[in-house]
Amino acid sequence: MSDPNASSIRPGMGEPGTTRTSHEHHELGFIRKYIFSVDHKVIGIQFMLLGLVFFVLGGLFAMAIRYQLAWPWESMPVIGDLLFPNTGQAITPEFYTMLFTMHGTIMIFFVIIPLLTGAFGNFLIPLMIGAPDMAFPKLNMFGFWAMIPAVGCVVMSFLQPGGGPGSGWTAYPPLSTIASASPGSLSAQTWWLLALTWVGFSSMMGAVNYVTTIVKMRAPGLTMFRMPLTIWALLIAALLQLFALPVLTAASMMQISDRVFQSGFFTPTNLVINQINPEGAGAAAGGQPLLWQHLFWFYSHPAVYIMVVPAMGLASDILSVHARKPVFGYKPMVYSLCSIAGLGFIVWGHHMFASGMNPALGMTFMVATMMIALPSAIKVFNWLGTLWGSRIQLTTPMLFTLGFIAMFIIGGLSGIWMAATPVDIYIHDTYIIVAHFHYIVFGGSVFALFGAIYHWYPKMFGRVMNETLGKIHFVGTFIFTNGVFYMMHQLGMAGLMRRTADPYDYESYAHLQPLNVFITISAFCLFVWQIFFVWNFFHSMFWGKRVGRNPWNAASLEWEAPSPPGHGNFDSALRVYRGPYEYADPSVEEDFLAQTRDIESK
Amino acid sequence: MTTTMTSYDPAVDAPKHHHPVYDYDSGPPVDRGKFAIWVFLGTEIMFFTGMIGTYIVLRAGSPEWPNPAHRLAVGITAFNTFVLICSSATVVAGLFAVQKDDMAALRKWWGLSILLGAGFVGIQAYEYVHLIDHGMTPNQDLFWSTFYLMTALHGLHVIIGVLWLAVAYVKILRGEYSSKNWVGLELAGLYWHFVDLVWVLLFTLIYLM
Numbered sequence: 001m002s003d004p005n006a007s008s009i010r011p012g013m014g015e016p017g018t019t020r021t022s023h024e025h026h027e028l029g030f031i032r033k034y035i036f037s038v039d040h041k042v043i044g045i046q047f048m049l050l051g052l053v054f055f056v057l058g059g060l061f062a063m064a065i066r067y068q069l070a071w072p073w074e075s076m077p078v079i080g081d082l083l084f085p086n087t088g089q090a091i092t093p094e095f096y097t098m099l100f101t102m103h104g105t106i107m108i109f110f111v112i113i114p115l116l117t118g119a120f121g122n123f124l125i126p127l128m129i130g131a132p133d134m135a136f137p138k139l140n141m142f143g144f145w146a147m148i149p150a151v152g153c154v155v156m157s158f159l160q161p162g163g164g165p166g167s168g169w170t171a172y173p174p175l176s177t178i179a180s181a182s183p184g185s186l187s188a189q190t191w192w193l194l195a196l197t198w199v200g201f202s203s204m205m206g207a208v209n210y211v212t213t214i215v216k217m218r219a220p221g222l223t224m225f226r227m228p229l230t231i232w233a234l235l236i237a238a239l240l241q242l243f244a245l246p247v248l249t250a251a252s253m254m255q256i257s258d259r260v261f262q263s264g265f266f267t268p269t270n271l272v273i274n275q276i277n278p279e280g281a282g283a284a285a286g287g288q289p290l291l292w293q294h295l296f297w298f299y300s301h302p303a304v305y306i307m308v309v310p311a312m313g314l315a316s317d318i319l320s321v322h323a324r325k326p327v328f329g330y331k332p333m334v335y336s337l338c339s340i341a342g343l344g345f346i347v348w349g350h351h352m353f354a355s356g357m358n359p360a361l362g363m364t365f366m367v368a369t370m371m372i373a374l375p376s377a378i379k380v381f382n383w384l385g386t387l388w389g390s391r392i393q394l395t396t397p398m399l400f401t402l403g404f405i406a407m408f409i410i411g412g413l414s415g416i417w418m419a420a421t422p423v424d425i426y427i428h429d430t431y432i433i434v435a436h437f438h439y440i441v442f443g444g445s446v447f448a449l450f451g452a453i454y455h456w457y458p459k460m461f462g463r464v465m466n467e468t469l470g471k472i473h474f475v476g477t478f479i480f481t482n483g484v485f486y487m488m489h490q491l492g493m494a495g496l497m498r499r500t501a502d503p504y505d506y507e508s509y510a511h512l513q514p515l516n517v518f519i520t521i522s523a524f525c526l527f528v529w530q531i532f533f534v535w536n537f538f539h540s541m542f543w544g545k546r547v548g549r550n551p552w553n554a555a556s557l558e559w560e561a562p563s564p565p566g567h568g569n570f571d572s573a574l575r576v577y578r579g580p581y582e583y584a585d586p587s588v589e590e591d592f593l594a595q596t597r598d599i600e601s602k
Numbered sequence: 603m604t605t606t607m608t609s610y611d612p613a614v615d616a617p618k619h620h621h622p623v624y625d626y627d628s629g630p631p632v633d634r635g636k637f638a639i640w641v642f643l644g645t646e647i648m649f650f651t652g653m654i655g656t657y658i659v660l661r662a663g664s665p666e667w668p669n670p671a672h673r674l675a676v677g678i679t680a681f682n683t684f685v686l687i688c689s690s691a692t693v694v695a696g697l698f699a700v701q702k703d704d705m706a707a708l709r710k711w712w713g714l715s716i717l718l719g720a721g722f723v724g725i726q727a728y729e730y731v732h733l734i735d736h737g738m739t740p741n742q743d744l745f746w747s748t749f750y751l752m753t754a755l756h757g758l759h760v761i762i763g764v765l766w767l768a769v770a771y772v773k774i775l776r777g778e779y780s781s782k783n784w785v786g787l788e789l790a791g792l793y794w795h796f797v798d799l800v801w802v803l804l805f806t807l808i809y810l811m
Contacts, residue, residue: 219628245645288660
């Protein structure tokens with residue numbers, strides 16, 4: 001737009017230039033206000049609570065995995081009797097397979113994506129662009145409620161014979177499509193696919209809404225290049241969801257068809273699994289198992305960026321506020337987000353180097369993957385540039401953000417290295433891969449999420465979380481996270497394969513058990529340590545220190561609204577004069593210059 | 603100066619009651635709904651790209667592929683394709699009518715579109731019943747696997763489209779649209795044209811090639 005202030009006040013559907021003055025402040029009942037709410041803030045908090053509940057479940061699955069890897073086949077205290085009455089309280093191999101399948105599925109589809117795009121996307125987008133709500137509040141509500149059938153399908157999948165899906169979160173056929181392949185490939189797998197389809201509906205509805213809201217509902221003066229990086233990141237993540245997710249939905253439909261109607265999309269000719277030939281049993285064949293991998297990773301590689309791009313945005317905002325300095329290189333930050341997302345669409349083959357592909361094609365994927373290091377490095381350097389010479393306030397959100405940057409560097413560097421085809425063929429499916437993506441998803445996304453929760457909590461509930469407990473939470477989480485995931489690099493270099501219930505069956509891995517015991521103890525400590533967060537989160541909701549609109553002295557728009565914001569968010573008309581990161585500006589007395597403050601016409 | 607957390611000051615921080623709701627319009631000068639439907643159609647394009655891409659890969663990777671004319675009643679489906687294209691034309695006629703505030707014509711064209719859309723679903727259902735009666739089920743071979751999934755998922759889109767047109771029809775009867783406000787009809791129309799366009803591609807690939 002040529003004139004940055006050309007954006008007009010929108011009066012419903014009529015002519016621009018007038019304010020839509022609805023004074024409706026009628027009180028809604030409890031159910032309309034907090035359950036079937038169309039308010040983006042309530043929906044955001046609903047997504048957050050859903051995500052945190054599933055975080056506990058996914059975490060418990062991880063603990064069970066770690067128990068088995070440290071002390072394989074030993075009877076499990078307390079819950080052993082309940083879950084494994086027939087095997088002397090020890091995990092069964094099928095149960096272990098289910099554990100890592102559902103740990104991955106839940107953490108990705110029910111925790112990280114709902115927390116980043118569902119919770120913070122919903123809560124922050126209208127507030128940070130000065131809008132009263134999302135463009136389509138009802139669609140937004142449906143987006144949340146589409147998660148409920150997804151949750152139902154997950155619950156159903158646990159109740160099926162075979163005890164839950166067991167073909168990994170990647171669901172490679174023929175393991176996932178042929179019922180005789182494993183107990184997890186009985187009806188549980190179909191419910192798993194349905195759950196994914198519902199999550200897909202939810203994400204799609206959310207993403208359409210986010211893109212429309214960000215493009216169409218910005219306050220006057222808020223040009224695209226005056227938007228906070230969080231909004232840029234959420235916009236780009238929404239575009240990734242829009243154009244990658246439908247391919248997974250299509251592929252899920254094919255797998256459901258293969259399973260329910262015995263079609264042959266992913267069933268090769270002359271396949272025999274456990275003495276059963278699917279063709280002989282009446283199924284079509286002639287399909288290509290490798291096709292699923294392509295379709296799956298065409299979505300799931302961009303999904304990796306859906307999980308980290310919003311985290312990068314949140315981290316940039318938190319960093320700038322608590323370092324009291326503008327983000328270094330704002331436009332390069334935007335362009336690097338765009339190029340990470342663009343490149344993210346053409347690198348999916350690096351998950352499949354070991355599946356057999358033309359070396360020339362493998363080379364293409366390798367080079368494209370390594371190119372992602374460039375925009376990622378720009379981001380890291382700009383974060384460090386933001387910190388350079390700043391006045392770092394070591395608040396809890398800042399600590400978590402610094403942790404995010406540190407661990408993103410570790411996870412990012414190992415990513416470049418393992419993108420090289422020869423390296424990957426050696427370390428494929430070893431614990432190096434597990435270490436790498438946990439550094440990105442836990443060390444990266446989850447740390448940024450914790451930082452964001454501490455940072456925006458006052459806006460959500462009008463109270464701050466306890467700083468001392470927050471710092472205790474950070475220190476323990478940081479130490480134990482590295483205790484868990486750094487050591488996995490060692491396991492991987494020793495060749496330890498992932499997804500193996502009892503690796504010590506192989507003599508060459510037997511010496512790795514002590515290291516696994518160390519990792520498991522770190523993991524238990526990491527899990528238990530989150531009690532500081534849970535207590536702080538719920539206690540502060542009612543008894544935290546009451547704060548005003550702008551507790552952090554931040555410059556972006558969301559801090560203009562009351563804490564918590566009421567219906568319609570803002571109680572005065574907004575006009576934006578500058579970008580969101582004007583800290584330490586010499587022209588004003590305070591060390592921050594709010595986006596809405598008019599210093600020229602005084 | 604260090605940053606200290608400001609404490610709650612009711613004079614500044616309390617929400618002001620009885621304020622108007624401020625709503626802004628930015629970006630390209632198009633209606634929000636129209637913007638959103640184009641974004642949504644983008645995801646739909648990717649969905650059918652996934653399906654059609656799979657079809658091409660599986661067909662190219664098969665040693666032999668049956669001649670569709672030997673397996674499917676191409677003539678009936680060609681007629682059905684014509685029905686669907688006609689329904690797109692009647693939707694456009696309805697949109698012309700609403701811009702001239704000709705509500706009788708709008709009701710006529712919109713009602714006809716719904717009938718044509720439902721007719722398409724009916725003929726497709728007849729085709730399915732006939733094929734399944736003759737043992738042509740998705741588990742026979744790859745041709746039938748791809749045929750059923752692609753046409754069924756498209757059919758689901760047609761059913762959703764017919765329902766959408768029907769909801770719009772109820773709103774027409776209630777007098778909610780006029781030459782000043784017809785964007786809701788246009789949104790249904792855009793979706794409907796998209797579904798038709800996809801069918802032209804699927805018909806060409808599955809029935810004719």
